Every structure is written in structure tokens, then in C-alpha cells.
Amino acid sequence: MKKLVRKIGLVAHDGMKKDMIEWVVWNSKLLMGHKFYCTGTTGTLIREALKEKHPDIEWDITILKSGPLGGDQQMGSRIVDGEIDYLFFFTDPMTLQPHDTDVKALTRLAGVENIVFCCNRSTADHIISSPLFMDPDYHRTRPDYTSYAKRFENKPLVSEVVENVEKKMGTRTLIGE
């Protein structure tokens, strides 16, 4: 039988890192064998905790840059490249983040790609204990944005603009003439 490997993003704001480590250690048996992408500090702490809990297990963890230093954006880029199917992002609801725009961008892209994602621990508990998490036949639906990407095809926008520019240039007196 084919081994089920889920591609999972793990991120936690500083105020939630303890929660994230606890959650990962608590669920470490369920998480075994899957592939992980983490922002820098979260990932380093998780790797350390998993090594301590299961010294003989090799974990597949890709550690990106720290969130505020571009890690959230790297995670978003992995999502749109189809490399991440689940995102467990423990956000701190009580602390303003200097990289708030990056956080928003990351959660938005999770929605764009219809990945399974949550921003708090109790939802993470429900996702990880869902039968679908372990069901090899469950794959999220990937939205088809082809028509959006092609929305300017077969429209005369470019030729109209070029023609207009040419007309305007034809009537303009150039400096020095």
C-alpha cells in the first residue's frame, strides 16, 4: 500500500510557540512520516522537541527563514507551488506583529489554494483527529484559475494601448524639435 505523506506547514507566533511545541509533541505519533515546512524559529524549536521525544526517528522538516524575515512569504510561495496541503498556523490574537501584512498574505494564499488550514490549537486538534487526515483517498480540490489567468486573452487591450500611444506620440512635439 502506498505510504500517505501529507505536506504540512507549521508556524507559530512567539506568544503561541509553547502551544505549538506541546501540540506537535502530543500528536507526534500522528505526525510521523509526513513532510513539514516551518518558519525559522518555529521549525528549529519543533525539530529540537521531536528529537528529544523520538531520538531514533528522522523527521523531514524544511526550515524556511524566520517569519518576519520573509519566512511567511516563502511559506505562501510553497503553497501556490502546490507543495503544502495543510497549514497549522498558531497566530497570537493579542499581539500586533511587525509583519502583519505578510501574515495576511500567507493566510490569504491558504484560501486561494483551498488548503486545509487553521489559526488556533482547538481547530488543529479537530483537523488532526479527522478521519480525512489519514485517508489516502482524500485530496483537497485544487481550484482552477485558468479563466482568471487568461482574462485578458482575446481582448484588444494591448493593441489598443499601443495604438493610442502611437497616436499621442504622433501629435506630440518632442523637446528639442
Ligand SMILES: O=C(CO)COP(=O)(O)O
Ligand atoms: O512570525 C512568524 C509567523 O508570522 C513565525 O516566524 P518564526 O517561526 O521564525 O518565529
